[in-house]
Amino acid sequence: MASDDTTASAVAGPGGTPPGPSAVRHDPAVDPVFSDGEPTAAADTSVPGTPSTPADPGFSAASSEPVPPARPEPAHPADSSSEVTPAFSGEPPAAPAEPAPVAPVGAVEPVFAEPSAADQPDPSLVDGGAPPAEQRASESSPSPATATLPPELADAARTLFGDRLDLAAAYAELLATDGVVRGLIGAREAPRIWERHLLNCAAMAERIPADASLLDVGSGAGLPGLVLAIARPDLTVTLVEPLARRTAFLVEAVQQLGLTATVRVFRGRAEEAAAGTRDRAPLSADIVTARAVAALDRLAAWCLPLVAPGGRLVALKGASAAEEITEHAEAVARLGGGEPELHRCGVGVIDPPATVIEVVRERVVGPVRKKGPKRSRGGRRRGGPGRDR
Ligand SMILES: C[S@@+](CC[C@H](N)C(=O)[O-])C[C@H]1O[C@@H](n2cnc3c(N)ncnc32)[C@H](O)[C@@H]1O
Numbered sequence: 001m002a003s004d005d006t007t008a009s010a011v012a013g014p015g016g017t018p019p020g021p022s023a024v025r026h027d028p029a030v031d032p033v034f035s036d037g038e039p040t041a042a043a044d045t046s047v048p049g050t051p052s053t054p055a056d057p058g059f060s061a062a063s064s065e066p067v068p069p070a071r072p073e074p075a076h077p078a079d080s081s082s083e084v085t086p087a088f089s090g091e092p093p094a095a096p097a098e099p100a101p102v103a104p105v106g107a108v109e110p111v112f113a114e115p116s117a118a119d120q121p122d123p124s125l126v127d128g129g130a131p132p133a134e135q136r137a138s139e140s141s142p143s144p145a146t147a148t149l150p151p152e153l154a155d156a157a158r159t160l161f162g163d164r165l166d167l168a169a170a171y172a173e174l175l176a177t178d179g180v181v182r183g184l185i186g187a188r189e190a191p192r193i194w195e196r197h198l199l200n201c202a203a204m205a206e207r208i209p210a211d212a213s214l215l216d217v218g219s220g221a222g223l224p225g226l227v228l229a230i231a232r233p234d235l236t237v238t239l240v241e242p243l244a245r246r247t248a249f250l251v252e253a254v255q256q257l258g259l260t261a262t263v264r265v266f267r268g269r270a271e272e273a274a275a276g277t278r279d280r281a282p283l284s285a286d287i288v289t290a291r292a293v294a295a296l297d298r299l300a301a302w303c304l305p306l307v308a309p310g311g312r313l314v315a316l317k318g319a320s321a322a323e324e325i326t327e328h329a330e331a332v333a334r335l336g337g338g339e340p341e342l343h344r345c346g347v348g349v350i351d352p353p354a355t356v357i358e359v360v361r362e363r364v365v366g367p368v369r370k371k372g373p374k375r376s377r378g379g380r381r382r383g384g385p386g387r388d389r
Pocket residue numbers: 030031032033034040041042043044062066067217218219220221222223224240241242243246268269270271290291292293302
């Protein structure tokens with residue numbers, strides 16, 4: 001049930017409420033939410049909370065390697081094919097993988113219901129001998145119901161979500177129930193969804209201009225793209241995610257939250273989104289966001305081709321953001337990016353503020369061509385077999 005703190009009538013528009021006491025305590029900027037069962041998540045190993053940092057309990061067995069183009073997820077009823085065919089949700093080729101449409105439910109109260117019988121986990125979600133997600137959820141102490149917005153975060157949440165706070169609460173509920181049951185989010189993350197995930201993602205909104213188009217690369221369960229779409233109804237958002245189980249969740253979440261007018265889901269890798277096909281123009285947007293997807297050099301390689309010239313990559317990063325800039329600024333420049341800039345978001349609202357790295361796409365750089373043998377004017381390869389004849 002909603003407390004008075006979370007009712008729409010009690011909230012002001014974003015920025016309209018004086019920030020309350022800073023209440024977010026951890027450095028949550030890049031803590032991803034995936035549970036142990038996730039098979040192929042590429043992660044930013046240069047930030048805290050990634051697989052290379054054992055301290056993060058909510059993280060998956062992710063590697064820093066990119067997702068292979070056609071690497072299958074574990075079989076699941078929603079996955080009719082193991083092949084990843086880049087497509088928007090609803091496009092005919094991808095249709096078999098999409099769940100049946102769910103009627104929008106609108107805003108719901110930020111208390112998490114018990115999973116129904118229909119929510120029983122599919123055993124095929126279990127990876128590597130781990131117990132089913134539901135079992136993992138019940139084994140760890142916090143119950144999903146504890147993901148209710150903590151009172152000490154209510155001021156920050158009101159400031160960041162304004163009159164969309166109920167919608168944010170509905171998404172938090174989805175993450176903490178469905179997200180846990182389906183193995184998309186670690187059970188221990190449920191009680192700290194607001195603190196570690198929703199608020200710091202929402203804080204990025206201050207770096208995004210009004211009415212911008214936005215592509216969120218490696219959305220996973222919707223972070224930060226879906227959070228930004230909730231906080232900022234003026235944005236047009238595309239969630240880019242290659243893995244079927246995650247895109248199935250995203251499609252359902254978009255429908256259930258009633259966000260279909262401003263949010264679409266593209267199943268595929270960033271590189272595929274940028275390349276386009278004979279039937280689909282390459283995707284691009286004013287702003288490309290990412291959290292916990294890759295280190296800055298690789299992120300720039302994947303994301304800058306998706307940024308409209310003059311637009312920006314806005315990457316949510318952790319404590320090592322400054323070192324990443326030092327390490328990768330040259331690579332970013334080679335890829336057509338400007339000097340990476342570090343910004344703090346949510347100052348005075350969340351503690352610590354979120355850290356983002358921003359890169360303007362200054363130049364359009366073509367794909368790196370591999371050096372092949374030189375050809376003569378006649379088209380023959382110099383030194384090739386023809387020359388010896
Ligand atoms: C560690 S998860 C982070 C998910 C989410 N951004 C978050 O912060 O919770 C990394 C995500 O990036 C996706 N990913 C990996 N390589 C990608 C690529 N080349 N293009 C798009 N997404 C990719 C993975 O499938 C995975 O969902």
